[in-house]
Amino acid sequence: MDSTFLLKAAVDTLGAENVLACISAGVVEPKHVLKRAKKITKDFGVRLETIDTDELKDPNFVANKADRCFHCKSHLCQELIDIAKEKGLKQVVFGTNLDDLDDFRPGNRAMKIFGIRSPLAEAGLTKDDIRKLSRRFKLETADVPASPCLASRLAYGLEINEERLGQIEEAEDFLRALGLVEFRVRHHDTIARIEVHPEDFKKIANEPNRSIIIKKIKSLGFKYVTIDLQGFRSGAMNETLTTKEKQP
Numbered sequence: 654m655d656s657t658f659l660l661k662a663a664v665d666t667l668g669a670e671n672v673l674a675c676i677s678a679g680v681v682e683p684k685h686v687l688k689r690a691k692k693i694t695k696d697f698g699v700r701l702e703t704i705d706t707d708e709l710k711d712p713n714f715v716a717n718k719a720d721r722c723f724h725c726k727s728h729l730c731q732e733l734i735d736i737a738k739e740k741g742l743k744q745v746v747f748g749t750n751l752d753d754l755d756d757f758r759p760g761n762r763a764m765k766i767f768g769i770r771s772p773l774a775e776a777g778l779t780k781d782d783i784r785k786l787s788r789r790f791k792l793e794t795a796d797v798p799a800s801p802c803l804a805s806r807l808a809y810g811l812e813i814n815e816e817r818l819g820q821i822e823e824a825e826d827f828l829r830a831l832g833l834v835e836f837r838v839r840h841h842d843t844i845a846r847i848e849v850h851p852e853d854f855k856k857i858a859n860e861p862n863r864s865i866i867i868k869k870i871k872s873l874g875f876k877y878v879t880i881d882l883q884g885f886r887s888g889a890m891n892e893t894l895t896t897k898e899k900q901p
Contacts, residue, residue, distance in 0.1 A: 654780075654783065654784065654787060654795065654797045655749070655783055656747075656748035657792055658748070658790075658794070659748045660672070660697060660699065661792060663746075664698075669697060672699050673701075673702060673736070673740060673742060674694045674700065675702045675733055676690045677704050677705070679706055680815050681804045681818060682803070683800055683802075683803060693794070706729050709815065711728065714804075715812055717812060718809065722759040722760040723759035726759070726760030726764065727763040730745070733745045733769070749773060749774045750774055750782075751773070751774045751782075752779050752780045757891045757899050780799075801887075803821050805888075806838060806839050806890075807840045807890075808893070809890060809894065821838055824838040824845060824869070824870050827866075827870075828847070833849060833856065835849075836848055836849040836850075837885060837889070838870075839881070839889065839890065843877060844875065844876070844877045844879060845878050846880075847866075848883075849884065849885055851884045854884075
């Protein structure tokens with residue numbers, strides 16, 4: 654949603670011919686996000702370049718420590734800067750908003766190191782501001798929930814691999830097909846912890862959905878399927894980190 658609004662602003666200001674949209678399309682990114690990006694850039698008349706940073710080749714990323722996002726974003730920043738230089742583009746910008754600066758996001762440190770700018774955050778725009786502006790411009794992403802990389806669903810310290818990422822994506826695709834909109838499937842090795850908004854508890858706990866969800870998620874290799882009674886909240890995995898682990 655943030656990046657779509659930023660792209661709209663860039664196209665309106667600079668012209669589509671002076672803008673290049675880029676999206677990471679590796680194994681850690683949900684495939685439905687790439688599908689939407691292709692449609693949006695086509696509608697905007699903007700070129701789209703997909704990038705596969707192959708995060709699983711980086712042992713620092715695979716180890717899934719608290720600084721995982723820093724290593725991933727560093728690779729992406731460098732690749733984007735290289736693309737910009739090759740194509741004669743003067744600036745690389747991300748769709749980071751003001752709210753993103755308050756959460757524990759090691760990737761923000763990588764952006765600062767590489768000189769990547771965040772126009773939405775610099776303008777003081779929050780997530781809610783961007784949703785309101787997106788509705789004003791009739792953007793189809795105005796009410797689309799955030800969809801961070803699949804690695805953010807794995808408990809810190811649990812090694813990231815393609816199999817585990819696939820388990821998460823398939824489980825979330827299944828829940829999305831049942832009509833859930835904003836939720837997460839958190840991976841705790843043998844346990845799948847489902848986060849939904851409290852008003853959606855009945856949707857997944859009542860029959861027949863309860864039984865078919867258990868059957869599906871267990872078929873993916875999980876031994877236990879749980880509902881988090883705290884409900885959905887962004888960045889829930891960061892709750893386990895100590896103050897020391899959050900230090901750069």
